[in-house]
Amino acid sequence: MTQPRTPEQASDRLEAKAEKPEDKLPTYQELLDGAVEDTFPASDPVATSVGRHAAQPVSTGMDDKDWKLEPASARHARNAEVVAEFEDEAAARQAQDHALADDMPTARLELPSQSQREGPAATVTVVACNNTQRERAVEIVREAGAAHVEVKR
Incomplete structure (x- = not known):
């Protein structure tokens, strides 16, 4: 008690x-x-x-x-970026859409230029302003099938 x-x-x-x-x-x-x-x-x-x-x-x-x-x-930790690399562009777009629908307006999709064929097919970066958003962003990109997820503070 x-x-x-x-x-x-x-x-x-x-x-x-x-x-x-x-x-x-x-x-x-x-x-x-x-x-x-x-x-x-x-x-x-x-x-x-x-x-x-x-x-x-x-x-x-x-x-x-x-x-x-x-x-x-715990609620007001400083900003962190959740950076997720995807092998599949469609999965990356799905992760971005899900993050945007979950009130994370800073979810941005980056596609490599035509000359960059090495590395991931797409990268999604979500800026989380607190721990709860950070955890949710990591969950979203993992559920969408991210090949690699990194949290940068």
Whole structure:
């Protein structure tokens, strides 16, 4: 159970002062409860954008249904390029289309010039702005049949 049991532990957790690393990051429900308390009795809606970063469902001592949150450092890692080489141009085009459909507008296809017959038939490069996008880009190009995948930071 990762939920704090005392008000002091809850306060330490929300202020990221907890002793154990796994207890330093508040859960979604803790942040939502805090946001509701901070807005009472105001009539403005509670900002719940933190829910977009919910990672793993958990059950805690206070809430049967809650979610662990992903640290901001995991979501906002610096940009990385996923470079995938394909033996088949059609597979490369498929990977690019899939990445574009998956909201990765920086997926670009490169075809070798007529004079360059050695090497891959096509290369797809996807710029990922966070770890989640990077992992998804790698998954897309591998599923499309990339012969070689490299992540450049």
